Amino acid sequence: MKKYSITLLLLLAGNIAYTQSRTAKDQFMEAGLAVARKQGTFTIACFYNWNLGKKKRVTAGLGARATAYFGRDQYYITAPAELTSGSTGPGVLFKENINANIDTFLVRSPQVNAVNLLINLGYHFSDKIFVGFSIDAIGYSFGSRVSGTYINGHSSVLERAGITSFNALLISDNDRGSLNSELYAHYGLTDRIRIKAGVQFLFTEYTTRSNVQTLPEPNDRFRRKSLLAGFGIAYRL
Template sequence: MKKAYVFVLLFAFPFMAQGQVLPSSGGQNFAELGVAAGSYRGSFSISYFRNWHIGAKKRIGIGLGGRATSFLGKNLYYITAPASLTSESTSPLILFKENIVDNIDSLLVKTAQVNMVNVMLNLDYRLSERMSFGFNIDLLGFSFGGRQQGNFMNGASGKNTSATPTPFNILLVSDNDRGSLNSELYFRYRVRERWSAKLGAQFLFTEYTTETKVQQYPEANDRFRNKSLLANIGVAYSF
């Protein structure tokens, strides 16, 4: 999730510049609903997390919780997923490596439907009593969904196959990630005492595992990933 890591670095910088961190006397709970849409795809998510406010003015929020996301798409291309193939490297420096096009094949999934449940990390910064901006990202969890028909493509040749969502999700570094993971960059505005509206961008990875290792070059592979950038709106309730 290369773009997601850039978001994390940019967003974390003002936090690190705060100096001494003073813990808050308590936390704040958030329950959120969101919908996101893009070209021939969309998602629905529900999340809960607890935020702790830190810093001298308690403007910085760090939260941990869970999120369930359901993704739908039509005629989507999933490409070779493992970092050992896409960049021929699994080191942390993979973030700065270009993909090796000759190693990447495609899986066209006619009807994609992936459900994921993940532990989620939230970071936010309060601009005023009503406004804040933030970033969240899935860390670890599982995915499920029905078996879908697809067409594996290697250049001009192809073959029919079927695939199911990769069951285990974990955030690592770039294409070292495994499974399906959601992340958001958002702006939140409090409209009432406990209710807020959200607007932002969602960067969503979904991954399928084919019934056999359909890719054979440069090594056998059965994992394929789609990366979706979606516009996201939502509502949050704090308590």
């Protein structure tokens, strides 16, 4: 009986320590993998969060994320919003794509590296369960040039392309470059170590050597939108 009482006290003490550990500020690092058909990512990120409210359940923060994307036989489509939606501005989020304006660029082995500043929001449902959403805001992408196939209807032509270097969050197809966003959940194993699961929505982008698309206007930017399932581990600093 004494043995079980001591065990119960230790568990209660651990739970109290976990509850008291949620402070006004929170820093952590994480690493993760995400996969989909013929593609995947590896990410490393750091977060600096502010826990808000009387119970400090709401989280808002900033951070930085490095994303390495790998794929095989991936189709990139016309990127600029003025072509895909016929306009620019916030309204493109609610507009259907104009299929007649969209051409394709096939990349056999895409590999894109992006380093971006991010925005992070979330909510502590309990001392162990946290659900968050992070989105890249601005940064830089790099990687090797590739040979791809530009496809327009029944015609195609080989073309060289490089990774679009400047990344900027500008709402939907107004975005430029390679940007990662993630809806995720953390489960606390200890006060410092958390396991993570979630989904990534990733834009990667190539710029062709010339304006291979000529109608309805010249274009050299092509984007891949990827939805991936991911998992990882986070460590509270």
